[in-house]
Amino acid sequence: MATTTPAKLGRISRTHYASQLTREDIGFEVVVAGWIEDFRDIGKLGFIMLRDVTGLVQTVLKGEILLKARNIPRQSNVMIAGKVQETKAKNFAVELSVNEITILSEASLTLPIDPTGRVESNLDTRLDSRALDLRNPKVLDIFVLRSGILRIIRDFFSENNFIEVNTPKIIGSASEGGSNLFSFDYFRRKGYLAQSPQLYKEQLVLSLDRVFEIAPYFRAENSHTLRHLNEFYSVDMEAAYLDYTAVMDLVEDLVKRLIVFTKESKRVNVKNPILEPKTFEDLTQKQFPRIRYEDCINELQNLGEEVEFGQDLSDASLKKLGEKFSNFFFIVDWPLDLKPFYIHEKEDDPKMSKSFDLQFGYLELVSGGTRQHDVTKLKSRLELQGLSHESFKDHLRVFEWGMPPHSGCGLGLDRLMMVLSGVNNIRETVLYPRDTTRISP
Amino acid sequence: MATTTPAKLGRISRTHYASQLTREDIGFEVVVAGWIEDFRDIGKLGFIMLRDVTGLVQTVLKGEILLKARNIPRQSNVMIAGKVQETKAKNFAVELSVNEITILSEASLTLPIDPTGRVESNLDTRLDSRALDLRNPKVLDIFVLRSGILRIIRDFFSENNFIEVNTPKIIGSASEGGSNLFSFDYFRRKGYLAQSPQLYKEQLVLSLDRVFEIAPYFRAENSHTLRHLNEFYSVDMEAAYLDYTAVMDLVEDLVKRLIVFTKESKRVNVKNPILEPKTFEDLTQKQFPRIRYEDCINELQNLGEEVEFGQDLSDASLKKLGEKFSNFFFIVDWPLDLKPFYIHEKEDDPKMSKSFDLQFGYLELVSGGTRQHDVTKLKSRLELQGLSHESFKDHLRVFEWGMPPHSGCGLGLDRLMMVLSGVNNIRETVLYPRDTTRISP
Structure with missing residues (x-):
């Protein structure tokens, strides 16, 4: 998928969908946008799994940015600027080293269903919260x-x-x-x-x-x-x-x-x-x-x-x-x-x-x-x-x-x-x- | 327009839309289908102007077929088989010399509006007979x-x-x-x-x-x-x-x-x-x-x-x-x-x-x-x-x-x-x- 019309929002613009990032992008600065599906914190490093309509991208955070990220509820909508780099993760071709994270919209801490699908809900409950x-x-x-x-x-x-x-x-x-x-x-x-x-x-x-x-x-x-x-x-x-x-x-x-x-x-x-x-x-x-x-x-x-x-x-x-x-x-x-x-x-x-x-x-x-x-x-x-x-x-x-x-x-x-x-x-x-x-x- | 699925109907099938006929088809047998927009009779020869969704084709009739055509009301739906030939008519690239005409559906002699547009009707009357x-x-x-x-x-x-x-x-x-x-x-x-x-x-x-x-x-x-x-x-x-x-x-x-x-x-x-x-x-x-x-x-x-x-x-x-x-x-x-x-x-x-x-x-x-x-x-x-x-x-x-x-x-x-x-x-x-x-x- 090519973004014919770039997503412009204030100072930064989305440059890529998650699924568009490949090894050819290594070394380049990119901007992705979507929701935080998961956040893993191992002390000096943190990992945001950012999902958009096309798929998932792994992003790596440290220092000030990691401190900031710890306070963002999951499922919040964010825009992330970072550099594409090699990854050790098996399921990804590359990962992003995050330079900046912009919180666009915070999600509530209590959600009616788990949209990652790990906790299953019955169909009626899901339809009540279809979006x-x-x-x-x-x-x-x-x-x-x-x-x-x-x-x-x-x-x-x-x-x-x-x-x-x-x-x-x-x-x-x-x-x-x-x-x-x-x-x-x-x-x-x-x-x-x-x-x-x-x-x-x-x-x-x-x-x-x-x-x-x-x-x-x-x-x-x-x-x-x-x-x-x-x-x-x-x-x-x-x-x-x-x-x-x-x-x-x-x-x-x-x-x-x-x-x-x-x-x-x-x-x-x-x-x-x-x-x-x-x-x-x-x-x-x-x-x-x-x-x-x-x-x-x-x-x-x-x-x-x-x-x-x-x-x-x-x-x-x-x-x-x-x-x-x-x-x-x-x-x-x-x-x-x-x-x-x-x-x-x-x-x-x-x-x-x-x-x-x-x-x-x-x-x-x-x-x-x-x-x-x-x-x-x-x-x-x-x-x-x-x-x-x-x-x-x-x-x-x-x-x-x-x-x-x-x-x-x-x-x-x-x-x-x-x-x-x-x-x-x-x-x-x-x-x-x-x-x-x-x-x- | 190409007819990917030929129009099959009993013994004969439509081979061309009206607008598809060109000088390259001269000498070939073709079958068209549509409605009689006009019929001109000059005695030994007759001309059916056959229209379909793509345009108009002039067809030339004589002998038995002309006799038969004289009894078909205008706007009736017909299938016409004929040979493509040169034409003297200014508005057409070619014309059809008719070998066979099949009446598929006769139109009533009294129609609520004139679909050739020669006699204009007001919009309400036209909408009442939209088809x-x-x-x-x-x-x-x-x-x-x-x-x-x-x-x-x-x-x-x-x-x-x-x-x-x-x-x-x-x-x-x-x-x-x-x-x-x-x-x-x-x-x-x-x-x-x-x-x-x-x-x-x-x-x-x-x-x-x-x-x-x-x-x-x-x-x-x-x-x-x-x-x-x-x-x-x-x-x-x-x-x-x-x-x-x-x-x-x-x-x-x-x-x-x-x-x-x-x-x-x-x-x-x-x-x-x-x-x-x-x-x-x-x-x-x-x-x-x-x-x-x-x-x-x-x-x-x-x-x-x-x-x-x-x-x-x-x-x-x-x-x-x-x-x-x-x-x-x-x-x-x-x-x-x-x-x-x-x-x-x-x-x-x-x-x-x-x-x-x-x-x-x-x-x-x-x-x-x-x-x-x-x-x-x-x-x-x-x-x-x-x-x-x-x-x-x-x-x-x-x-x-x-x-x-x-x-x-x-x-x-x-x-x-x-x-x-x-x-x-x-x-x-x-x-x-x-x-x-x-x-x-």
């Missing part, structure tokens, strides 16, 4: 990774000629047959918070051909699990002239690229079985299995599960399938009745649909399909699902303006981050998660 | 530009070591002294929609050093102007160890890069005075003026405006200043009383603040400053503004954990898009704008 929790490298790495993942996803869509769009989060009707929407007073009308950009992204392919959006959505569902939040990030795409198999190809390419990026990002605190050499090679070299819904049912029946063709797959069933197809796999061609009104039927078997889910074990990561673009069929599907044309009139008219055939999908970003960072609670992947019991900080 | 309105190249270009602008902004922040974050849009207390927040029932508690990520982005610099976010925010303000929306996109940044002058440097670099990108993107339908050669050179070569608030007041008084030191600048005053400093200029060092509680005072003049606004004429684009990171001073500022510590307790405690000095700003993306695309109504820059009277489509 401090982020100083723990295990936590920090997840969010630095998330930032990189967002960049890779957008690059991928740009390369594939998708236009980034921003659709509204406040909507005027409870679309998609949506129960479970938050509602509120919007200038004496009823407004709702969108739970997906589904209708808008479909409308936009009329003219924009291929669109994508990464944005927050909202679900007023009163459930409490390790994989649901009431505010979540979704990666959505929609493309004209593609069918669902082409969308699956895109999704598979993207996910493979993200796995490779995760490995190469070397966020060492992200411990993840999918990055083990053998699994990593399998995942990135082989095609993800694409299993028809019908075959899933047969498989489950063979395994002794009580499940009938036509039923949705329960968590228990998905877990069984997850054990068999351990990592990523698609379930394709679901019964039409199990899918929303906008999904297209299979021409050769109209009770089935051109649809897919991407699973990681029992975790559903992506849902997509070919969309119905024939307005007459759309209307009868709405009726079958007990939905009124009236609440979809703004949407339906777009299909009378020359709507191209199109397909798309939505990917749960927070869930994908669970898989990529190897955690089992979605709250670990979101800075300030929102669930039925948590709305702060 | 169709986007087929107008003047409209389309704004949103293709917006997609590119988003990419350039994110690249800029990545290069400068900012980490992308996602902060919550549902919040548990009406922070920032916020009146004007939408509120709703959140599992039997009161929830609010965030109007900015201010408190969260400040908290995050405790550990993440430099953060940025581009996201939607919400303001329940009952006003109706050409530059306000009730749902809007904001570009936010916050950085440890920087002061407000360094943030202004960053903002200026970013805006200049966006102006250059807009010019280079050659979206020819984006007509914009700032892209005129002389203005463009001035804007990209010279520093944006940085005018102290005090000097603005003097200037206005000289111009005969009735304005006193200590007053906020009215729209009328900003218009006057905008006439004098025609394009981009900063107003810096505002009186502390005019700024939110989190803005830092000037050490040498504590009634004034380390703050800035970036204006484009009378339009405020960016607001930022150095933040107060001393928790005692923060608390007295809250009290002065009549705000309770209690509603900010989750926020204030973060400042006791070793909070570094920091600065940041928020940029109104939709307003910036007004400037870059040369339109005078913010609704032109948002796909589905939300104001006090509009919540659909």
Whole structure:
């Protein structure tokens, strides 16, 4: 990382991030800034372990400066000027001999959690003090990774000629047959918070051909699990002239690229079985299995599960399938009745649909399909699902303006981050998660 | 643009976007897809002007195919296979001699607006049929530009070591002294929609050093102007160890890069005075003026405006200043009383603040400053503004954990898009704008 804009603060400026210091800097004066993770005092010498967002640097203090340092509470924010020198410490390439230490902000002596991670706290306690929790490298790495993942996803869509769009989060009707929407007073009308950009992204392919959006959505569902939040990030795409198999190809390419990026990002605190050499090679070299819904049912029946063709797959069933197809796999061609009104039927078997889910074990990561673009069929599907044309009139008219055939999908970003960072609670992947019991900080 | 994933649809696949066809393709068979913008019939020959998201292609039809084409309504979506050949048409490099035309979706014979733009409609009518309105190249270009602008902004922040974050849009207390927040029932508690990520982005610099976010925010303000929306996109940044002058440097670099990108993107339908050669050179070569608030007041008084030191600048005053400093200029060092509680005072003049606004004429684009990171001073500022510590307790405690000095700003993306695309109504820059009277489509 290069500091394009130097950190200027009064007389001195940061010149380096911790991770930038190498043996080539030996003999030079540098300035680093961050928080005191640890302080060791051996009498004539003292050692401050200074951490910043990139890593740790060992600094050596003596004389007056050591006296001053003894009074600085740990986790305080300081700027340190010093000379880079050889070190005997095993974990560092170099160390700093400190010439000056500037206290920027003293930390309280009593902190709510230990951000070094030596004393563990439960997740709720950590979330109550999330900003401090982020100083723990295990936590920090997840969010630095998330930032990189967002960049890779957008690059991928740009390369594939998708236009980034921003659709509204406040909507005027409870679309998609949506129960479970938050509602509120919007200038004496009823407004709702969108739970997906589904209708808008479909409308936009009329003219924009291929669109994508990464944005927050909202679900007023009163459930409490390790994989649901009431505010979540979704990666959505929609493309004209593609069918669902082409969308699956895109999704598979993207996910493979993200796995490779995760490995190469070397966020060492992200411990993840999918990055083990053998699994990593399998995942990135082989095609993800694409299993028809019908075959899933047969498989489950063979395994002794009580499940009938036509039923949705329960968590228990998905877990069984997850054990068999351990990592990523698609379930394709679901019964039409199990899918929303906008999904297209299979021409050769109209009770089935051109649809897919991407699973990681029992975790559903992506849902997509070919969309119905024939307005007459759309209307009868709405009726079958007990939905009124009236609440979809703004949407339906777009299909009378020359709507191209199109397909798309939505990917749960927070869930994908669970898989990529190897955690089992979605709250670990979101800075300030929102669930039925948590709305702060 | 390269089609990395070919558009496959049944027997034939799109091979080219309209704008990709060049004289090098002469003699080759290609497939394009899009909508019929125009059809001219001269008896033995017919011409379909086919438009897609990238541009227009002229296609020549005869015989059976011409007979078939006569029955296709304009704006219908079709796929056309043909051979590239020389053309006599002045506006095209080549044309297509059509071998096959596949009707993908017929448009209605009566459309609510004319998407070729020949017959103009007022904005409200266009917004009611936004998806169709986007087929107008003047409209389309704004949103293709917006997609590119988003990419350039994110690249800029990545290069400068900012980490992308996602902060919550549902919040548990009406922070920032916020009146004007939408509120709703959140599992039997009161929830609010965030109007900015201010408190969260400040908290995050405790550990993440430099953060940025581009996201939607919400303001329940009952006003109706050409530059306000009730749902809007904001570009936010916050950085440890920087002061407000360094943030202004960053903002200026970013805006200049966006102006250059807009010019280079050659979206020819984006007509914009700032892209005129002389203005463009001035804007990209010279520093944006940085005018102290005090000097603005003097200037206005000289111009005969009735304005006193200590007053906020009215729209009328900003218009006057905008006439004098025609394009981009900063107003810096505002009186502390005019700024939110989190803005830092000037050490040498504590009634004034380390703050800035970036204006484009009378339009405020960016607001930022150095933040107060001393928790005692923060608390007295809250009290002065009549705000309770209690509603900010989750926020204030973060400042006791070793909070570094920091600065940041928020940029109104939709307003910036007004400037870059040369339109005078913010609704032109948002796909589905939300104001006090509009919540659909």
